[in-house]
Amino acid sequence: MSESGDHPPHAVGYARRLNAWDAAMVVVGGIIGSGIFRTPASIASQTGSAGEQLLAWAVGGVIALIGALCYAELGTRRPNAGGGYVNLRDAFGLVVAFVYGWNLLVVNHSGAIAAVATAFVEYAAAALGLELANPRPYAVGTIVFLAGINWFGIRAGSLTQNILTVLKLAAIAILIAAGLSTGGAPPPAAPAGPVSPFAFAGALMPVLFSYGGWYYVNDIAGEVREPQRTIPRALIFGMLLVTACYLLANLAYLAVLGHDGLAASKAPAADVMRHAFGETGARVIAAGIAISTLGFVNISMIGAARVFQVMGADGVFFRSAGILDPRWRSPNIALMLLASAACVLAFTGSFDQLLNYSTVGDWLGMAAVVSTLFWYRRHQPADAATFRTPWYPLLPIAFLLVVAGVVGTTIWLHPRDAGMGALITLAGLPVYFIWRLLPR
Secondary structure (H helix, E strand, O other), rough: OOOOOOOOOOOOOOOOOOOOOHHHHHHHHHHHHHHHHHHHHHHHOOOOHHHHHHHHHHHHHHHHHHHHHHHHHHHHHHOEEEOHHHHHHHHHHHHHHHHOOOOOOHHHHHHHHHHHHHHHHHHHHHOOOOOOOOHHHHHOOOOHHHHHHHOOHHHHHHHHHHHHHHHHHHHHHHHHHHHHHHOOOOOOOOOOOOOHHHHHHHHHHHHHHHHHHHHHHHHHHHHHHHHHHHHHHHHHHHHHHHHHHHHHHHHHHHHHHHHHHHHHHHHHHHHHHHHHHHHHHHHHHHHHHHHHHHHHHHHHHHHHHHHHHHHHOOOOHHHHHOOOOOOOOOHHHHHHHHHHHHHHHHHOOOHHHHHEEEEEEHHHHHHHHHHHHHHHHHHOOOOOOOOOOOOHHHHHHHHHHHHHHHHHHHHHHHHHEEEHHHHHHHHHHHHHHHHHHHHO
């Protein structure tokens, strides 16, 4: 077992226990949550035809794959815990890295964990035919349960993730098979109109939101065996698999509902399964979505805890959070702090608006991390990175330009949410300087 390069020889470090399959399941599990089961309906309402719908998901997959290729090189350059936080610290300094981590703690990870844990409870109840007056206590219990599993280290968390990811892929396969085999979509009511670039860019943001999450494997890079080989393979395989699943799922929706029916649907996955198998089918896919959301909560807790552990070790988070459990080699204090924040949001139900604020910030954060690739290429050109982003610098520049365009469109369409997200991000600056002034 080897240890992360961020620890002195006498300190407890992370153990490299994850193989290529584990890393690939982290990539797939971090991307696929509930988005593919719900988001296609909102995309259909913003596009003008089935062809445009599929084009949006294909373009989103290409953009996400380019981002993953950039992250693959960053992961081989810095195969340590912390992922994008470490890259930003190297390239732009501790204050920029802190603001990135601040966003993860206050909005992106804690809010997402609370929201998706609540979604898990609601879908699990639907699968069992139950009606819950208040899902919040059960969401808190879900967060505590997963935190308890991950207390015992990366092997326990990874085994749980592998099982949940295989089950969620099985649920998507059933959905695809049901939709493509039954069909029955009505013909379009009117011929497709011309594609509006502005509307298409607006539709890409929720598509990109559904493709996000590949970065979790970089967050746990300090626990991956042979990271210079494993991380690029896991990212490329995982992104290609997810893109194929997403395109086939959209084909299944369109085969049964048609473009207009998909745009009008509030639960497209349930509608497709109900069409094929009746109410039993709707309950089966509800169980599949519940499993998918549970897997997302699990990997989000695993990855985020590692980021906050590195922040604690750097002195920009609670110092105790930087300590690893000597037996399990896991950031248990950081894990408990993260779980506590998510439990508060879940119990109070105060996460809904946070998620609206997080969409723009999440992709801006990924763009900032990708931009560090230019710094590494300039200042560490002789670094023995075993993977190099192909067609550099064209692919990183293309990724940054597309993200800038999509984010700009989203800000234009939803200025209030984007503005609040920006304020939350900027609030990290005074917090950083106050924190640095506090006694250690």
